[in-house]
Amino acid sequence: MTEVARALLGSVLLSTVGGARAIVLVTETEAYGGAEDPASHAATRSGVTQRNRAMFGPPGRAYVYRSYGVHWCLNVVTGAEGAGQAVLLRGAAPLEGLEAMRIRRSGRSPLCAGPGRLAEALGVTDALYGHPLGRAPLVLLPGWTVTEERMGVSGRIGVGVAAELPWRFYVRDAPGVSRHPR
DNA sequence: ACTCCGATTGTT
């Protein structure tokens, strides 16, 4: 379950949303389970809903949700169809297209540290809900392998339940990590 | 129909 969240560290995300080109290196991820994970949007309450239906779809697609009614956040669906598992992309290091990202972020910094900031920098909105991440305008590519040595692990951030599960992963000493564990 | 509240961020 957390294998994909680990493997996604070091991967490359290419956005050509709106014609602007931006490339980032994923440095922070967080795993969310299906019905059995109380912190997940796929937690068994009402099963599949309008919001979480992409989580139960085929893997490799985008699950985008509105956070606090204000920000968009981007997940990669990781489980088999019907499993409801996804990995939240929480932070990244800007590689290319810095200017496009600065414009989308209205000059604020950091550019990509934090799920809301990352999505905003890449131009991700609900228009990309369910988008297959194998093709434009949002492509996820294999990048670098992050060794255990360089990988940090902590509990999940911001969740009210099951926060103690060590399902957050990040690259030590890398830019784009939203917040370090105490 | 009405309430509560969150996988966050930016400002006070």
Added chain:
DNA sequence: ACAATCGGAGTA
């Protein structure tokens, strides 16, 4: 510390 801002989920 607190506001912004809105849809999902529970209750009625």
